[in-house]
Amino acid sequence: ETGVTQTPRHLVMGMTNKKSLKCEQHLGHNAMYWYKQSAKKPLELMFVYSLEERVENNSVPSRFSPECPNSSHLFLHLHTLQPEDSALYLCASSQEIGPSGTDTQYFGPGTRLTVL
């Protein structure tokens, strides 16, 4: 595997279910990100992790819970979601998050989530 991978690619869940999205990066990067992409809206940054520490939580509801056990893996735990949470969830990674401008983000293919 190369780059950034995400599983599952598609997920359908009810509002009372608990599920998790997984992201893995094979680039040796130190930073990882979760984004939400809804139809006809700009990508929204949800969380940023650097060296397994959360450095940004962009006012995301608590029904979304991220976990970063190591620098290669990032999870997004989902529970009690709403239909409006249906979207494409994208994971990304970068070498660093410093101000150097070299922190290009590399994206995975996304998980298409549908909440019924």
Added chain:
Amino acid sequence: AQSVTQLGSHVSVSEGALVLLRCNYSSSVPPYLFWYVQYPNQGLQLLLKYTTGATLVKGINGFEAEFKKSETSFHLTKPSAHMSDAAEYFCAVRPFYNQGGKLIFGQGTELSVKP
């Protein structure tokens, strides 16, 4: 707050024609600027980026963009469109002083290429 505006949610060109996708940003300090492309059912792929130095930036697949500080713009161009260029294109900025790696994206422009 910083913002990114992409003029036109949908652009259609003929194969072989010039591609011009517009991006303007609002910032008192020039940010770092990016263009990403998203093909159907795929994630975002970096086309090119501007950080410092030469204002005309060349990217992959024959695309280039020019940073114009006076116009706060970073328009994406390609001299001759190919059918394989049909995709959605996103302009993004990263504030110069941002420590958290946050990218601010435009709403995207869908490019269609007619034969």
